[in-house]
Amino acid sequence: QVQLVESGGGLVQAGGSLRLSCAASGRTFSSYVMGWFRQAPGKEREFVATITRGGSKTSYADSMKGRFTISRDNAKNTVYLQMSNLKPEDTAVYYCAARGSFVLSTRNFEYDYWGQGTQVTVSS
8 A cells, every 4th residue: 555645836927937746655655656647627637657666767748748857866765847938728737656666657547546635737
């Protein structure tokens, strides 16, 4: 069992930056692929980024490439999402998720554990 708690969301102006954090409980954090997803009002949850267990490989949704960076610190049981050059269309609830596999995935149904989400609002 893994419990995930996101933080760092808030209100930011377009062009600004935010760093989201996701703290995981348990001593097996490093055995999970981690991902970030987001869900805007009236829309389906969509993939944002994912990172391998050791942090050596990452993958991003096309619209986030070059603006978002996923990273992790296994010593701190934490995964991060650095977001820059934010746009109003980035407004959503952002969720972190853990997948009990060594294979990256962009599909939300392949993740086993989810946090409660943190709201990010980008004003124009």
